[in-house]
Amino acid sequence: MSNTRSIANVYAGVPTTDGAGVKLTRMIGTPELDQVDPFLMLDRMDTDEPDAYIAGFPDHPHRGFETVSIMFEGQMHHWDSVGNEGELKPGDVQWMTAGRGIIHSEIPEMLEERLRGFQLWINLPAKHKMVAPKYQDIPADQIPVVTFDGGSVRVIRGTYEELTGPAESLMSVRVLDVNLTTGAGWSISLEDGRNLFLCVHEGSVNSDSREVAAPSIITFDGDGDVQVTAGDSGASILYCEGTALNEPIARYGPFVMNTHSEIRQAVEDFNSGSFGKF
Numbered sequence: 545m546s547n548t549r550s551i552a553n554v555y556a557g558v559p560t561t562d563g564a565g566v567k568l569t570r571m572i573g574t575p576e577l578d579q580v581d582p583f584l585m586l587d588r589m590d591t592d593e594p595d596a597y598i599a600g601f602p603d604h605p606h607r608g609f610e611t612v613s614i615m616f617e618g619q620m621h622h623w624d625s626v627g628n629e630g631e632l633k634p635g636d637v638q639w640m641t642a643g644r645g646i647i648h649s650e651i652p653e654m655l656e657e658r659l660r661g662f663q664l665w666i667n668l669p670a671k672h673k674m675v676a677p678k679y680q681d682i683p684a685d686q687i688p689v690v691t692f693d694g695g696s697v698r699v700i701r702g703t704y705e706e707l708t709g710p711a712e713s714l715m716s717v718r719v720l721d722v723n724l725t726t727g728a729g730w731s732i733s734l735e736d737g738r739n740l741f742l743c744v745h746e747g748s749v750n751s752d753s754r755e756v757a758a759p760s761i762i763t764f765d766g767d768g769d770v771q772v773t774a775g776d777s778g779a780s781i782l783y784c785e786g787t788a789l790n791e792p793i794a795r796y797g798p799f800v801m802n803t804h805s806e807i808r809q810a811v812e813d814f815n816s817g818s819f820g821k822f
């Protein structure tokens with residue numbers, strides 16, 4: 545019989561404002577939960593106010609990590625300095641390796657009554673921080689789905705039940721979009737020593753004898769499987785797993801490097817206009 549990991553902590557996230565006054569909930573990258581190494585940040589967008597995101601996230605740089613945008617409801621128009629442009633529709637994922645630098649703009653738009661999605665930042669190790677930028681737009685129909693009695697799992701990155709997600713990353717992370725119906729159980733095996741978090745973003749789950757309602761981040765202790773049971777209105781869960789980098793982190797706005805001098809260099813490079821020219 546395999547072990548089951550116990551809950552280390554549950555975090556409610558912090559309301560914050562980013563971009564051009566966009567209101568969101570920062571779930572990771574907060575004073576209480578600085579990171580779940582190698583995951584640096586998770587922002588959750590969820591609004592039914594048509595004007596809440598209208599100005600979006602105009603031109604801004606990134607260096608030193610990967611950004612992942614996942615849309616559930618609504619869409620996001622994006623553009624970048626490497627020449628990519630497109631529209632993320634509901635269910636689509638954009639996976640970008642910012643590497644040594646990219647400038648992009650992200651403008652979410654409500655399609656019906658709600659806008660809902662995530663932005664996740666995944667750190668890169670020192671040896672990959674200055675790689676050339678790479679970008680992937682992944683339409684929903686290219687994301688394999690494992691269905692079972694009581695739910696489904698969309699495999700965005702990594703392998704689950706013999707299906708491998710289309711996202712290419714320099715990090716050996718696993719990212720799954722898990723949806724469970726009322727009372728359904730779900731468990732997943734992972735290698736000992738791997739880090740993970742669950743972001744319960746709809747409904748609620750029971751895990752390790754605790755009831756956790758959305759929106760929440762759950763972190764775990766120990767090794768072994770993770771087990772959850774969906775609550776009365778089911779559950780939607782973003783599952784993220786990776787191997788900790790255990791490297792020093794110097795973070796300044798949209799730049800995440802290892803040292804302060806690398807951050808100074810990033811700011812200088814950006815100010816001198818050398819970002820996004822390759």
Ligand code: FE
Pocket residue numbers: 601604606611648650
């Ligand atoms: Fe961005």
